[in-house]
Amino acid sequence: MSMIMSDQARRVMTLAGKEARRLRHDYVGTEHILFGLVEEGAGLGADVLETFGVTSTKMRAEVERLIARGPAAPGPRELPLTPRARQALAFAADEARLVSEPLVGAEHLLLGLVREHEGVAGQVLRNLGLKLEAVREAVLKIRVLQMTIVERAVRPVRATTPRKRKMREELLAHLSAIYDEEQAERNDPAAAVRAAAERFGDPTALARELDRSLSWSERVGYVAERWFAWRAPESVLRYAWRLAANTLVVMVSAFFLTLVVTLASVGWNHDIWTLLQVLAALLAFAPPVVFLWTVGYLRMRDAMWGAFGSRRSLGRVWAWSALLALGGWGFAIALAAAADGDISKPAELWPSIAVAGFAAAACSLLAARYSGPMEIRDAIWALLDVSAANGLNDSEPA
Amino acid sequence: MEPIHGDKLRGHLETLVLATLERGEAHGLEILHRLEVGGYGLLRLKEGSLYPALYRLEAAGQIAGAWETGRHGRRGARRRIYRLTTKGRRSLERGRGEWQSFVATLGGILAAPA
Numbered sequence: 001m002s003m004i005m006s007d008q009a010r011r012v013m014t015l016a017g018k019e020a021r022r023l024r025h026d027y028v029g030t031e032h033i034l035f036g037l038v039e040e041g042a043g044l045g046a047d048v049l050e051t052f053g054v055t056s057t058k059m060r061a062e063v064e065r066l067i068a069r070g071p072a073a074p075g076p077r078e079l080p081l082t083p084r085a086r087q088a089l090a091f092a093a094d095e096a097r098l099v100s101e102p103l104v105g106a107e108h109l110l111l112g113l114v115r116e117h118e119g120v121a122g123q124v125l126r127n128l129g130l131k132l133e134a135v136r137e138a139v140l141k142i143r144v145l146q147m148t149i150v151e152r153a154v155r156p157v158r159a160t161t162p163r164k165r166k167m168r169e170e171l172l173a174h175l176s177a178i179y180d181e182e183q184a185e186r187n188d189p190a191a192a193v194r195a196a197a198e199r200f201g202d203p204t205a206l207a208r209e210l211d212r213s214l215s216w217s218e219r220v221g222y223v224a225e226r227w228f229a230w231r232a233p234e235s236v237l238r239y240a241w242r243l244a245a246n247t248l249v250v251m252v253s254a255f256f257l258t259l260v261v262t263l264a265s266v267g268w269n270h271d272i273w274t275l276l277q278v279l280a281a282l283l284a285f286a287p288p289v290v291f292l293w294t295v296g297y298l299r300m301r302d303a304m305w306g307a308f309g310s311r312r313s314l315g316r317v318w319a320w321s322a323l324l325a326l327g328g329w330g331f332a333i334a335l336a337a338a339a340d341g342d343i344s345k346p347a348e349l350w351p352s353i354a355v356a357g358f359a360a361a362a363c364s365l366l367a368a369r370y371s372g373p374m375e376i377r378d379a380i381w382a383l384l385d386v387s388a389a390n391g392l393n394d395s396e397p398a
Numbered sequence: 399m400e401p402i403h404g405d406k407l408r409g410h411l412e413t414l415v416l417a418t419l420e421r422g423e424a425h426g427l428e429i430l431h432r433l434e435v436g437g438y439g440l441l442r443l444k445e446g447s448l449y450p451a452l453y454r455l456e457a458a459g460q461i462a463g464a465w466e467t468g469r470h471g472r473r474g475a476r477r478r479i480y481r482l483t484t485k486g487r488r489s490l491e492r493g494r495g496e497w498q499s500f501v502a503t504l505g506g507i508l509a510a511p512a
Contacts, residue, residue, distance in 0.1 A: 153446060170478050171449060174426050178445065201444025209450035215457045 006105045009092075012036040020079050023063075024070030029082040030119030031063045037110055047189065048110065048138045052130050062124045088116035094306070097373055098380060107139050114139075144384070145193050146175050152203035152386045157210045160221040161229060161378060167210065168381060175200055232382035240294035244287040251283040281338030289331045293360070296324045301368035307376045317368075321361045328360025329353055411443070411451045412460075413493035416486050419461060423481035426452065452480060460486035 005013070013028075015036035020028045037046055038056045081089070089104075092112030096104045113121040114135050125135065150171045154164050178199055183192035200206075228246055230239050258279060262272055299310070300320035306312030332353040418424065418432040426448055455461045461480045482490070 166478075167449070167453075169476070170426065171446065173477055174445065174449075177427050199445050201446040203446070206444075206446040206450070209447060210453070213450040213453040213457070 004103055006103045008040060008106045009104050009109055012040045012106050012109055015039045017079055021074060023067070024073050025067075026070060026074040026079060027082050028079045028085055030085050030088050030113050030116060030121035031067065031124060033085060033088065033109060034113055034121040034124060035059055035063065037106060037113075040106060046106065048107070048135060051138065052128075052135065054125070054128055054130070058128060059124060062127055063120065066120060066123060066127075082119075084116055084119040088112040088119060088121070091115040098377065107143075111136060111139055142179070142189055142193060143176075146172060146179060146196075147381065148384055148386055149197055149200065149203050150175060151381055151384045153206040153210065155382075155386060156204075156207040157214070158222045159211075159214050159218045160225050163214075163218055163221075165374070165378065230379070230382075232379065236295055236298045240291045240298075243294050244291035247290045248283070248287045251279075251286050255279045255283055277338045278335060281335055285331055285334045289327060292327050293324060293364075296320050296327065297364050297368065300324070300364060301372045301375065304368050305372050305376055308379070317365075321365055324364050325357040325361035327357075329357035331360075332356035410493075410497075411448075412455055413490065413497070415448070415451055415455060416460065416482060416490040416493065419480060419482040419486070420490065423479050425466070425477040425479050427477075429480070455486070456480070458485075458489075459483060460489050 012033065013036060016028050016032040019035045019039075020026075020032045023032075025032070035056065038049055038054060038059050040046055089109075089112055092104050092108040095111040095115075096108040113119065114125070116122060150168055153171060154167050157164060157167065159167075175196060179192055179196040182195040182199075183189060186192050186195070228243060234242070255276075259276065262275070266272070297320075300317055302308050302310035303313045303316035303320065310316075336349055336353065414433060415429060418429050418436070421432070424432065429452075430445055430448055452461065452463070456463050460483055462483050463478045463480045466477050466479050
């Protein structure tokens with residue numbers, strides 16, 4: 001998990017350390033990080049706190065009320081983070097990733113503190129009258145508004161997912177850069193968003209231009225991908241069902257194609273019979289396996305990353321992986337049985353079957369680990385509500 | 399000078415982009431900056447429209463794009479940097495030649511009567 005911080009976030013952490021020393025604590029906790037945020041004074045996190053009326057004076061008073069000063073000034077070495085502070089930083093990294101930011105910024109630190117609601121920062125904010133959900137909404141709102149504009153421009157484009165991912169990233173980088181410019185001038189987030197949207201242009205018109213800029217290979221890729229890609233907002237079960245049905249169609253076509261081609265060229269013999277048995281087994285078993293594997297993979301991935309309502313749970317990851325392994329074994333056994341007509345094969349085949357099962361689970365784990373975050377980000381974009389009735393003003397056509 | 403509206407010069411946007419990249423590689427926002435400084439600010443083009451032009455140029459092999467590698471602690475998403483290719487340079491030269499004959503031809507006809 002990337003914990004690379006922006007300059008601003010680094011300054012916040014430095015200020016946090018200074019405050020900890022001032023209070024004579026020998027650790028850096030969530031309360032010090034919150035203080036650092038308020039002191040840093042710039043960037044989305046501090047802006048939001050200001051609008052809720054949290055000043056550094058109020059904050060300091062509240063923290064000193066909750067925690068006594070330490071007995072003696074701590075030594076010169078860098079102060080360690082408390083477990084809660086470390087958890088808050090981990091949440092901050094999560095939040096950054098979820099909104100396509102590779103660097104952890106000050107606003108993500110604030111969100112991390114908000115999520116770690118048992119820490120002192122959480123208590124301080126609550127005592128100062130903040131509802132934690134309100135803070136989260138305020139911090140995310142600007143980013144979500146920016147993402148909505150970009151998604152309006154990119155969603156209708158008929159290109160493959162990787163291509164659209166690049167477009168989203170590039171357009172969001174541009175839009176957030178001009179938002180930052182406008183915000184620096186106006187110091188009013190709502191007006192800055194409007195100004196940036198105005199400069200950017202009408203997303204719907206942009207979508208048409210983007211679509212026209214595609215090469216033919218990208219268009220072909222789009223059509224091919226669409227067949228088995230997830231279509232927001234379908235549920236996991238529905239997606240798994242659709243994939244299984246597509247698999248059945250492919251298998252049936254393969255079956256008849258093979259039958260026709262081999263009969264025409266080679267004529268009938270015993271090997272053809274075996275081949276047909278295997279294909280028939282594939283036809284019968286592949287769709288249910290695809291269904292179960294899809295559900296298992298998605299549940300395992302969501303448990304690994306704590307996405308879409310799933311709690312982050314290593315236990316669940318292992319449980320789903322075990323089920324995927326079982327599925328792999330079952331499928332391999334079924335194929336072997338079909339090839340030979342019975343299950344009581346000599347022991348030599350079982351190792352390969354076991355490998356098949358483990359391979360299935362291992363591949364799924366690797367896929368979830370390495371492309372999971374990207375898939376989850378794609379899904380978050382695809383689930384954005386970009387209809388006009390969500391508070392955005394449409395700018396003039398380009 | 400009267401602002402010129404987007405439509406009349408949109409067709410030339412790609413050549414203009416190639417010209418700004420002649421100076422050196424740049425990302426989208428920087429390209430717009432160079433265009434603005436060069437007088438393009440008078441043209442009411444929406445910033446988003448730059449990107450379809452960049453993608454067309456990239457697909458035609460006239461520019462090459464790559465994600466930036468160093469971050470320098472700058473906040474915000476990584477940027478895509480574009481540079482001119484050899485093909486792009488040739489296209490730019492062609493574009494310049496065409497523009498000059500265009501101006502020369504029309505200039506002759508539009509010149510005020512003596």
